[in-house]
Amino acid sequence: MWAHKSWQGRLLAHPLPAHERLRHYAGWCNAVEGNTTFYATPPRETVASWAQQTDPDFRFVIKLPKHVTHERRLTDVDEPLRVFLDAIEPLGPRADALWIQLPGSFAPSDVPTLARFLRRLPESHRYAVEVRHPAFFDDPRSARLLEGVLSAAAAEWIPFDTTAFFRSPPTSDAERDAWIKKPRVPRRSDALTDRPIVRYLGRDDTALTVEGWQHWVDVVAGWLREGRSPTVFVHTPDNADAPVLARRFHDEVRARVPGVEPLPEPIPAGPLTLF
Template identity: 70%
Template sequence: MRLHVGCAMWSLKSWQGRFIGSSDRLRSYSGWCDAVEGNTTFYATPALDTVRSWADQTSPDFRFVLKLPREATHVRQLSDVEVLSEFYRVIEPLGDRVHALWIQLPGSFGPGDLPILSRFLRGLPTDFRYAVEVRDPAFFHDPRELSARLAESRAEWVPFDTTAFFRTPPTSDGEREAWLKKPRMPLRTAALTDRPIIRYLGRDDPARTIEGWQRWVPIVAGWLREGRTPTFFVHTPDNADAPELCRRFHDEVRALVPELEPLPVPQALEPEGPATLW
């Protein structure tokens, strides 16, 4: 029984000296969380040696949810599977650490485009699991056809829960920026597969973030009792406390499911060396 929790990145300036050290930042992060969103792969396929370093810095139990390159999803609009051949070659060192490959689709992708998605999913390598995120609200108003097509490929539907964030006006510069950029998505709490993935956006105030995720705690606990392996990603506009919040969510679910093993205790960071002139 596993509940994976993680953030949208494994390195942030405000985490330095608190959650991560000055080197091997992924290794430090993996002491706090056991999953991460791989957003960088959307913009560029990393070098093979870089991916090998990701594997070296994480335990076999750590999980990556890697976003498919935008060349496939946005530029070529799901018309070309072959463009992903280098991406698949490069991520091979991660092995089972690849929990799912994440297909984030633009808001322009609507219900009329579902045959294109079905063809694309059928053409992808079957030794990976896939998770699809859509942004057109029409899918949420009538989810049946998308759910059926995803089920054909054992693909999960990834909801981005922004409902708590948009409940009240922003109160910080970071929240004001997110208010303009983040999608206002309808709430979805159903799982299609044994590996549901939730992306949750809270507020910069940790107490309000915790308050906003309360609906998810019993849902995730129920999935665990059903034998599913959920992954819960915590976002806030500044992400300053995100690793600690991930552990708090895990603890709240574990209070309902005591047989869920706790996350490992983070290792103390090595103190930074004294400043020198050299």
């Protein structure tokens, strides 16, 4: 997501041609969730334009198509997977991890299917799995089963932390929509690899969002001191200020770990003036 409507003209210049939008987003943040690939595999030429707009160290966490993860549930997917991997090849090192988001119905009994799928994947990519079935969070045996399969494949477990969001009832249309759609599971803070990935959902109230992420400031600072290289995505129900909030989170972590590199300077959204 790098062309949110509410950012245009406020955080990002507007209008912008399609081949410039990601470049302007990359002035705010150095990573992005590739969520659109869940709905359709993009043309290779489109992915090549993403690479051209970003530096080699920019991080894409690219979601596998729902045809692979939700419709076929990781079974008999060699051809759609081949097409997908070919399409994203132009990203090169920017493809930080391929994101395997599994449906809420994907249960501990399905973990052997995941294990077979991971064994068939090329070693040229890193992989990260997001699960939503409550048993993985409530049942220690199920959690250990999944951790074992992921560790064997050097894959990460992506937590989607919605605990701050569900702490109090919704107060806006965007929050009410998220209240229905977002998973409500306990928070998980363990890293399996040297490059953990966190997805955090706050509230449309900035103060509540910042209050809710203090746990992650502590965890991420600890990971950095251990030599890990985490990626954190900050969301709110309306995402109106998500890039600003992401930079604020980054600043809070840098205050704890001063050696962390600063984020780039955003490209001005409007023309520069003297007054």
